[in-house]
Amino acid sequence: MIEVENLRKEYGDKVAVADLTFTVEPGTVTGFLGPNGAGKSTTMRMIAGLDEPTSGRVRVNGADYRRAAAPMSELGILLEAKAVHTGRSARHHLLALAATNGIPARRVDQVIEMVGLGQVASRRVGGFSLGMGQRLGVASALLGDPRVVILDEPVNGLDPEGVLWIRNLLKALAAQGRTVFVSSHLMSEMAQTASRLVVVGRGQLIADTTVDEFVSRAAGNGVLVRSPEAARLRDVLLRPGVTVTSDAEGVLEVSGLTAEEIGLAAWRAGLPLSELTRRAASLEEAFMQLTHDAVEYRDTGVTGLDQQDAQKQEIPA
Numbered sequence: 001m002i003e004v005e006n007l008r009k010e011y012g013d014k015v016a017v018a019d020l021t022f023t024v025e026p027g028t029v030t031g032f033l034g035p036n037g038a039g040k041s042t043t044m045r046m047i048a049g050l051d052e053p054t055s056g057r058v059r060v061n062g063a064d065y066r067r068a069a070a071p072m073s074e075l076g077i078l079l080e081a082k083a084v085h086t087g088r089s090a091r092h093h094l095l096a097l098a099a100t101n102g103i104p105a106r107r108v109d110q111v112i113e114m115v116g117l118g119q120v121a122s123r124r125v126g127g128f129s130l131g132m133g134q135r136l137g138v139a140s141a142l143l144g145d146p147r148v149v150i151l152d153e154p155v156n157g158l159d160p161e162g163v164l165w166i167r168n169l170l171k172a173l174a175a176q177g178r179t180v181f182v183s184s185h186l187m188s189e190m191a192q193t194a195s196r197l198v199v200v201g202r203g204q205l206i207a208d209t210t211v212d213e214f215v216s217r218a219a220g221n222g223v224l225v226r227s228p229e230a231a232r233l234r235d236v237l238l239r240p241g242v243t244v245t246s247d248a249e250g251v252l253e254v255s256g257l258t259a260e261e262i263g264l265a266a267w268r269a270g271l272p273l274s275e276l277t278r279r280a281a282s283l284e285e286a287f288m289q290l291t292h293d294a295v296e297y298r299d300t301g302v303t304g305l306d307q308q309d310a311q312k313q314e315i316p317a
């Protein structure tokens with residue numbers, strides 16, 4: 001379990017993380033979302049004890065992680081992908097890490113197999129592709145068989161097979177009862193991997209909830225109804241708490257009623273239906289709506305995530 005309490009990080013005048021409080025529970029994958037510069041990496045680094053908070057505190061498995069007797073068995077972390085320039089082989093890299101942390105050498109072979117690097121374990125890490133480097137990073141994070149796993153943008157630069165592999169790995173780690181906390185810009189990927197979300201914007205908490213509840217908060221959830229008697233149907237459906245809009249003749253967008261309730265109401269009124277489709281906002285739509293005010297780097301007219309990502313590349317590191 002990760003407990004974050006009133007966590008704050010200031011860099012001079014800049015408040016990177018503003019009094020964040022949330023808990024990440026074991027047994028599920030929790031996604032960590034937020035626009036660029038929202039404070040995700042800074043928060044993850046503070047959880048891992050790599051950055052000192054300005055104030056507030058973090059507990060990993062109920063204790064101060066930095067004082068743990070065997071830190072690698074408490075927490076494993078994969079930070080944002082960086083090229084590793086080393087002449088060592090993957091196996092030697094992991095063996096060195098294991099030796100300094102009192103981890104038996106046989107565990108190195110286990111993690112190498114687990115991440116699918118068996119064929120290339122004796123190759124120089126400096127020549128690894130980004131995907132192979134990510135797998136090595138995951139192997140390092142899992143080396144101590146940690147109860148808590150934190151991964152910052154683990155699917156960055158991975159091909160579809162690598163993305164699927166990460167997704168299944170994270171779910172398997174959570175199913176083993178571990179705490180899995182993962183940041184990603186890929187909303188569709190997060191929707192398929194995480195069941196809970198912590199969403200931040202400008203260093204502040206926007207949501208700490210399930211993926212389903214987060215998506216249900218967004219506008220765009222409703223039922224599309226097509227009927228040759230749309231105007232009469234609209235009168236039948238309208239009541240307090242129900243919204244009916246129409247952009248085209250014969251088509252209604254209804255929110256506040258389920259498809260079943262609409263179908264029953266139409267049948268009772270003797271009105272024909274030619275379509276009844278439940279529409280759910282995607283996680284991406286929900287994210288865009290609910291973090292709209294918290295986007296730090298925005299040009300006028302920019303609304304899409306892809307454009308935000310493009311901007312991210314323009315921001316100096």
Ligand SMILES: Nc1ncnc2c1ncn2[C@@H]1O[C@H](COP(=O)(O)OP(=O)(O)OP(=O)(O)O)[C@@H](O)[C@H]1O
Binds near residue numbers: 014036
């Ligand atoms: N070492 C630092 N010195 C000064 N400012 C920093 C430092 N590290 C981060 N920041 C600032 O703190 C804010 C939060 O950054 P952080 O990298 O944690 O965000 P993020 O949510 O991980 O963003 P991204 O999704 O773009 O990686 C940003 O405005 C960033 O510019």
